[in-house]
Amino acid sequence: MGHCYSRNISTVEDKDGDVPNGVAQLQNNHRTSVPSSPVASGSTEASPYTISPFQSPLPAGVAPSPARTPGRKFKWPFPPPSPAKPILAALRRRRGTAPQPRDGPIPEESEEVDDQGRAGETAERLDKNFGFSKHFEGKYELGKEVGRGHFGNTCWAKAKKGKIKGQTVAVKIIAKAKMTSALSIEDVRREVKLLKALSGHRHMVKFYDVFEDADNVFLVMELCEGGELLDRILARGGRFPEADAKRILVQILSATAFFHLQGVVHRDLKPENFLFTSKNEDAVLKVIDFGLSDFSRFGSDLCLYQRLNDVVGSAYYVAPEVLHRSYGTEADIWSIGVISYILLCGSRPFYGRTESAIFRCVLRANPNFEDMPWPSISPIAKDFVRRLLNKDHRKRMTAAQALAHPWLRGENPGLLLDFSIYKLVKSYIRASPFRRAALKSLSKAIPEEELVFLKAQFMLLEPEDGGLFLHNFTTALTRYATDAMIESRLPDILNLLQPLAHRKLDFEEFCAAAVSVYQLETLEEWEQIATTAFEDFEREGSRAISVQELAEEMSLGPNAHPLLKDWIRSLDGKLSFLGYKKFLHGVTVRSSSSRPTR
Secondary structure, three states: OOEOOOOOOOOOOOOOOOOOOOOOOOOOOOOOOOOOOOOOOOOOOOOOOOOOOOOOOOOOOOOOOOOOOOOOOOOOOOOOOOOHHHHHHHHHHHHOOOOOOOOOOOOOOOOOOOOOOOHHHHHHHOOOOOOOEOOHHHHEEEEEEEEEOOOEEEEEEEEOOOOOOOOEEEEEEEEHHHOOOHHHHHHHHHHHHHHHHHEOEOOEOOEEEEEEOOOEEEEEEEOOOOOEHHHHHHHOOOOOOHHHHHHHHHHHHHHHHHHHHOOEEOOOOOHHHEEEOOOOOOOOEEEOOOOOOEEOOEOOOOOOEOOEOOOOOEHHHOOHHHHOOOEOOHHHHHHHHHHHHHHHHOOOOOOOOOHHHHHHHHHHOOOOOOOOOHHHOOHHHHHHHHHHOOOOHHHOOOHHHHHOOHHHHOOOOOOOOOHHHHHHHHHHHOOOHHHHHHHHHHHHOOOHHHHHHHHHHHHHOOOEOOEEOHHHHHHHHHHHOOHHHHHHOHHHHHHHOHHHHHOOEEHHHHHHHHOOHHHHOOOOOHHHHHHHHHHHHHHHOOOOOOHHHHHHHOOOOHHHHHHHHHHEOOOOOOEOHHHHHHHHOOOOOOOHHHOOOO
């Protein structure tokens, strides 16, 4: 599948909402990155085509990307819009009639050039010594090649000593000659760090060890001999029965919920990056290829994690907010939505013959749920896919929420802690009393079906005496987080929840804190929910409020006063129904020190 990459630029977005400016522009100093080849997948053919990097501007107020992968360029083709050509190509590969990868070193795709144009000299000065063990040949006997990627190849090997002596493994070999920039070297370090941190989960590929010599880096991992998820999709003609699709998606979401809890964004989820452990129909599915992944950076007291804004990923699976250069873990959920759509109907939700057309479709078009076979697919399955493919990332389900969706609930995926709960609770306990009253009224109107997820999360936090304290959040996060997460992020995260050290959240208030207004808006019964909540708010929490005070509540300046006048009833000075719904979205979260004293 094709990949899309771009540098951070400062241009102005098109007024008509089309693909942002800069699509056709080429930068002279694009960097290259280190993509991971599948651990045990089929080989990837070299491409004769060149794609230009897609560039889109930063939205107003978005800071430069905290990610360490700001500039990337690849010369890989995007697949055709019709699934027919990929299917035929896959069949040719299986029959042995497809062009074979060229022997020898992988040809250079692009080379980073410094300001003086001395790319070769720059590459020579780079320190490519990672400090990894140099005894690969003493521990492993290398076998035949099983896959080839942009910066290296993957071979099977047999362990000659150690805990896995006699076991067959996969070895990803990354050529140091291809590391022509500090960025590409950092990519390798980050991938090793991620594999070490995440290894051990049932649906994550196991990481065993890493070695290096003068020419290569060797990543030793679990050998998955069942092939790619893409191969099984093609073998079935592109469509899975709902029962089989659910079994696959539960495994994908389980892995995703795990690495999202650790603050990791994969950024390239697609069928090629999921491998089966064996050829059996009930084989375990594993996620691979963290070459484009990154940790979300810890944010300020108003935001647990900063947004990423470098454009990476695969064209047909890239989320709209990635193209707008402001995204987080929700981008992975969009990619899973695309995979879900493909599994159920056998075609992609977004098509395009060029990269610009693909991106334009992602930004503007809606998936088709009318044509065959969608009329024969259950409404609850369609609701599941729609809630993953919502263009507003705030209205998308999280991975843990998706596992609690009624369509998957019967698959017994197990309860998984959702980190979004921590973000929502943090916002609630730092909000004003007026906003907390509005949210409490909303929580009383939540449908029973939506309470299932909140009840599950409440129990995962192991309440005491019917409520939650700070140590409940601490213990739960420690139980489900990796050592890397605990060491680097736990103290800062829990510091933001410090107000809970002196209070208790019972279940009713927990629902008020953990409810997502944006996700409730996606429900068909939203208007009825909002009406019921507003009636309760009128009885319990509403009061007269001036335009100036409402602006302060929402951290808005005097320029917003004319707009806010429509939110307040002239009769009694209280919030109107429209004002109540708008106020639920308001940016009222701030530290107590920044809130004016009344």
